[in-house]
Amino acid sequence: MKNRSLSFWLFLTPTLVALALVVFIPAIMGIFYSFTNWDGLGYTEMLGFKNYITLFHNSGFLAALWFTVKFVIVTVILLNVIGLGLALLVTQKFKGSNLLRTVFFMPNLIGGLILGFIWQFIFTEAFDALGKAFHMAWLTGWLTDGKTGFWGLVIVTVWQMSGYIMIIYIAYLQNIPSEVIEAAEMDGASPWQRFVHITFPMIAPAFTVCMFLTLSNGFKIYDQNLSLTNGGPYKSTEMLAMNIVNTAYSENNFALAEAKALIFFLIVAAISLLQVYYNRKREVDL
Amino acid sequence: MTKGWKKLGVSVLAGAMALTLVGCGKSNSSSSSDKKVKITIFQGKVESNKQFKQIAATYHKLHPNVTISVSSVGGGTDYSPVLKTRISSGNAPTIFSLAGPADVKQFASQEADLSNTKAAKAAQPGTLDAVKSNGKTVGLPFNVEGYGFVYNKTIFKKAGINPTSLTTMSKLTAAVKKIDSQKSKLGIKGVFALPGKETWILSDHLANLYVGQEFGGNAQKMYKSKSMKFTANKEMKSMIDLQKKYSVGPVMQLDYSAQVNQNFSQGKVAMIQQGDWIYPTVEQIDKKFAQNDVGMIPIPVKGYENKMPVGTSLYWGVNKNKSQAEQTAAKNFLDWLYTSKQGKKLVVNKLHFVPAYKGYTGMKMPDALTQVVFKYSQQHKTIGWAFPAYTGTSWDPNTFQPNLQKYLSGKQNWDTTVKNSIKGWNEQQASN
Numbered sequence: 001m002k003n004r005s006l007s008f009w010l011f012l013t014p015t016l017v018a019l020a021l022v023v024f025i026p027a028i029m030g031i032f033y034s035f036t037n038w039d040g041l042g043y044t045e046m047l048g049f050k051n052y053i054t055l056f057h058n059s060g061f062l063a064a065l066w067f068t069v070k071f072v073i074v075t076v077i078l079l080n081v082i083g084l085g086l087a088l089l090v091t092q093k094f095k096g097s098n099l100l101r102t103v104f105f106m107p108n109l110i111g112g113l114i115l116g117f118i119w120q121f122i123f124t125e126a127f128d129a130l131g132k133a134f135h136m137a138w139l140t141g142w143l144t145d146g147k148t149g150f151w152g153l154v155i156v157t158v159w160q161m162s163g164y165i166m167i168i169y170i171a172y173l174q175n176i177p178s179e180v181i182e183a184a185e186m187d188g189a190s191p192w193q194r195f196v197h198i199t200f201p202m203i204a205p206a207f208t209v210c211m212f213l214t215l216s217n218g219f220k221i222y223d224q225n226l227s228l229t230n231g232g233p234y235k236s237t238e239m240l241a242m243n244i245v246n247t248a249y250s251e252n253n254f255a256l257a258e259a260k261a262l263i264f265f266l267i268v269a270a271i272s273l274l275q276v277y278y279n280r281k282r283e284v285d286l
Numbered sequence: 287m288t289k290g291w292k293k294l295g296v297s298v299l300a301g302a303m304a305l306t307l308v309g310c311g312k313s314n315s316s317s318s319s320d321k322k323v324k325i326t327i328f329q330g331k332v333e334s335n336k337q338f339k340q341i342a343a344t345y346h347k348l349h350p351n352v353t354i355s356v357s358s359v360g361g362g363t364d365y366s367p368v369l370k371t372r373i374s375s376g377n378a379p380t381i382f383s384l385a386g387p388a389d390v391k392q393f394a395s396q397e398a399d400l401s402n403t404k405a406a407k408a409a410q411p412g413t414l415d416a417v418k419s420n421g422k423t424v425g426l427p428f429n430v431e432g433y434g435f436v437y438n439k440t441i442f443k444k445a446g447i448n449p450t451s452l453t454t455m456s457k458l459t460a461a462v463k464k465i466d467s468q469k470s471k472l473g474i475k476g477v478f479a480l481p482g483k484e485t486w487i488l489s490d491h492l493a494n495l496y497v498g499q500e501f502g503g504n505a506q507k508m509y510k511s512k513s514m515k516f517t518a519n520k521e522m523k524s525m526i527d528l529q530k531k532y533s534v535g536p537v538m539q540l541d542y543s544a545q546v547n548q549n550f551s552q553g554k555v556a557m558i559q560q561g562d563w564i565y566p567t568v569e570q571i572d573k574k575f576a577q578n579d580v581g582m583i584p585i586p587v588k589g590y591e592n593k594m595p596v597g598t599s600l601y602w603g604v605n606k607n608k609s610q611a612e613q614t615a616a617k618n619f620l621d622w623l624y625t626s627k628q629g630k631k632l633v634v635n636k637l638h639f640v641p642a643y644k645g646y647t648g649m650k651m652p653d654a655l656t657q658v659v660f661k662y663s664q665q666h667k668t669i670g671w672a673f674p675a676y677t678g679t680s681w682d683p684n685t686f687q688p689n690l691q692k693y694l695s696g697k698q699n700w701d702t703t704v705k706n707s708i709k710g711w712n713e714q715q716a717s718n
Contacts, residue, residue: 040370
């Protein structure tokens, strides 16, 4: 190998060292700690797979996992449908489309924590007032049970992130050569046919990117969860990331939290990679 | 040739890394010459950070050889991870804070024996129960705090109720009904504000009165217990039911700030289940209201009439891995703060701490709520705090709190709530 020279290694070293120090070494230590009774300071005994057994039996992990999976399914669908819809809307040629792009993207500029607090106010005060004024009982008592907590989280996430997804779709939509569409138009394809048979396949790479982003974001979400519901009431809206943080920091069970984090990582990695692999297959080249 | 270069590169790099690491380790060394001592305090009561810094400066003026630096991280769950990080990175503080039996156990390898300090000898009976480890005292209480029903004096007067007479459940219930019937006349929205979102209001403070009984209010005893009976659960149920029925609603949407800031401080409710720590918040919102309208009575519990739950949420620990000089300086500082004439004044007037120590008779607390706690504490009309036994364990957030919240929101009946709670506690304690 010609390029494995001194300079090759010299240029690579800083990155390798940094990566090793902040990713590989902590990860390996974490895996090791998950087999002990580590409490953040030290460990006194090796537990073998005990933490992993506890994790699947009695620790709220499965409930959090199920809640997170439901959340991910709903948000991935909604985000991509709404994101693509908004992108199609603002790529039409009409006055104010640029303004609309800015407006749709705006929520993404607000931090998740603040957003959670703002929406908490909207859900508990504004929804309540509207519900009372128009006698719609379903608008009152939001965030007081698991169901409204779930939909509250979905609404906030979709509201925040669909603008970002929209931007990605816009970029790919604008890359579609107009000749192809014009040719189809000449051949008598209806707008729907043009969308399904030309636009849709042409933006397949955008799907790969957006699916990946929404999937991994949905699994890893923490700040909105913290500020909107804090996992409550009665732990019914606790997502995976929050469950792990709570296990470590409020129950002082660092080793169990390590085990959970490892399983969490494996799940997210497996799903994301599978998704990218299958979506890549669908992409078309001109 | 290439191989040689590679080897050289790797060894240079390894050397550079080793140097950096050594540099990190060395930064903490201190010179032990001419008796100058530098001690560090890292504590968890973040609201008193400024006052502790001022006290450290005062102490330095009196004892020029001792320099104290104070840093604080707040909140129940934020403090201990940071302390752990500081210990593991070799930057451990001389004086740190401990939040109860779970912390005492976790940080056992750091805790110096404080049994012979003046402060430990002056501590009021019972205040050191939670920080005994193998017969030694390893913590000194910051202060004592108390809770009960914080009430609005004006509303009680208008309704014609004498708050100090509400010593039993039936008297309280009658008074609550009386206030409720005149709600519009009194201009209030509800009698109570019960924050169902805050898990600790019920699980820690209220439950202490009913769960703690069987352990004599002793946190260490409960922490070591193998089982729990929860015999007083029916009384707890009626207290929750009463607060829920006459609370502004919906209770599951109320949190701490809705309870204290938006409802009580604005005079929208007659009373709330809270403690002396809310005074600064109320004062910030309405100074006049805080000075004239705020009082506190104990929560009536059968067998413990007119007794207030008074206890300690944080204790000082001294790091036994530090040099002897540093440890002595740390102990001297704590002794000075809690037992010297000057220190006592600072404790009461600067920190607004209700003292957990003897020798404060005749001193006057600066605000209405701490005055009440001080009075009950001086007269020994108190109930111990057993709940620090479980706040650091997984039973509280994973079993007890969710079950209580399920009951409060009507998703689960009381018997199941009690059964699940007892079962969870017994399982946790059996595996410890």
